[in-house]
Amino acid sequence: MSIQQDRRELERKQKAQSDSARRAADLRTKEARKRVDAAKADQAAGRTRSPSQAQRKRREAVRAVEAANKYGRDASALEAKAAGYGSDAAKLQTRIANAETAERQRAARQQTIAQRAAQVQQRQLAQQVASSQERIAMSEQALRALSAPRAERLRILMLGASSEGDLRVTREHTRIRRAVEAALHRDQVEIDVRLSATTQDLQDGIAKFRPHVVHFSGHGDEQLISFEEDVDDFHSGVVVTASAFASACQATDSPPTLIVFNACKSSGTADALVDRFAPLAIGMTDSIDDGDALNYAAALYSSVANGQSVNSAHLAGKAAIELAGGEHELPYLATGQGIDPTTVILVKQPPTG
Template identity: 70%
Template sequence: MRVTIEGGLLLEDAERGAQTTEVSTSMSLSYDHRQLETKQKAQADAMKRAADLRTKESRKRIEAAKAEESAARTSSQSMARSKRQEAARALEAANKYGKDASALEVKAAGYGAEAAKLQVKIAKAQADESQRAARQQALAQRAAIAEQRRMVDQIAMTQSRVAKTEAMTEQAIRAIGAPKSEKLRILMLGASPEGDLRITREHSRIRKAVETSLHRDQVEFDLRLSATRQDLQEGIVKFRPHIVHFSGHGSEQLISFEDDVDEFHAGVVVTASAFASVCAATDDPPTLIVFNACHTASTADSLVERFAPAAVGMKDGIEDGDALAYAAALYSSIANGQSLLAAHAAGKAGIEVIGGEHELPYLALGSGVDPAAVRLVKVP
């Protein structure tokens, strides 16, 4: 992530520039150190050679002095001449050694001067590098502070969104705590495009269960067998249901509807997200969504996360008979004025009494929703 720091500079760009400068400086320092070592070695070599020549010069001058002394002491003219010639040769060699030594001493002095300049240059470069490292550290510290502030702001925004969501949830709870003075509207959707489910039988069982309940006059249905995606949208907008009941095939995050054709077919799928969007696209979204279909527990969770106070799904594949038993007992309990918690428990008990898998139905609830306090039928 790119983090803005002072002066409008991006940390990523600053780091890239610093790294480039650091590499360049490091190469330059390495070269200067090598040059310094070369100059210091050359100076030492020149001084050593000059010292050797000075030693030779001194020896030759001593030889010349001794030869002159011998020439002065001898009485032989030829011997004296020979010694003087020997002294001249020694003195000439000494002068040569002295001249060469002087030249080397000049070179050594030059190497020393160049080495001194390099030492000054290296010291300055090292000081600059230290300052650059300090600036880079300061930039990193400011970037860390900026990132920390960003995270604090993000947490604050998240907490604000959570607070708003909780407030909306509380409003929804208050809205469903006591049913309005109107009939409970149930949109019944059934889809079995391959003709392998007893959709009609299920809806007949539900109607019969409601018709024999205490508050049957407080419940009305919009029944849409062979339901298509259009039926879902029209049913939500026109009927404004409090409960949407879907019976058919499902899987995690997918619901299967029928297509508008006469023969058996594979059907068409609607995602949990799209299903939620359709149900929520109204001024009065449904209070309860029931998926009487296989593998729909996660779909129920998705709808609760999006808008619904409560939703029912199945944790695994469910048999036709178990699905019918759950639905009949659920709606019978609701129409008899029981709470949502009791109605869900009655549905599971309806499966258990016929020896079915009664732990499959799953009730998903919005944050703070108390199913024991939710009653969907207005008791006269």
């Protein structure tokens, strides 16, 4: 039932309560009058010396009491109805208040998302202005080296951390692996999955696996992300700054091309990594629902493994969220100076023969 329907129902209940209370009050007045009439008749019967007159007055008193009792019963029934209507009205008022609160919260959330989106657009515009001269000066050879699909298999390091067990990181990695396995160029993609990821997993993965893409799924907040400790029990996790994460990713002869943060409020972290070294990074402008995060990640890597550009893969992920009725404005693609994500293709089927 909508808020408008609840409000109309509340008005109906309040009117019914008011009408029942008014009718009950009228009956109580009549009841009181009849009881006064009964008392007067009793008194008159006691004062008269005529037996017949006394008997008539007593019968008159009995009729008045019976009438008073009926008025009383009817008034009680109406008072009970009024109380029931009042109880229903109170429940409706609570439901309306809760719905109005939820509506205000949704509006505030949408406003926050819009503000963050505006901030993202401003950052993108600032990046475009700042990089315009560098784009011109950048050599075509360097641009072709980044844009061209890699001759080697694309290596994706997937890190999942949920120290309190409240995120479906295992499900996310399963969805991604299935999406890649169903893609055209599945044989050109290699995935190293590290669940319950610690900072040591990050460093080992960078050094040994030498990933082209680093994907982190877990908790984030502005320029902070949370890894796990190497313990069996649930715990609060280990907070890592965007700077420390960037330092770990840079500690290799071949730093990753793309960093993906499938974590709440991670757009600032994506910007920080692009400012430090990464050509491309993806983050979320606000808190993202688990289901939206799963849909985005699966569509992103499916598109990458089908030979699409990073920009098209990002748009495919957003479209997957929108098709499922989610908040598709949240994913944000940050690009380094001189980098055009529409030309960056990470996977291509190698020539045969």
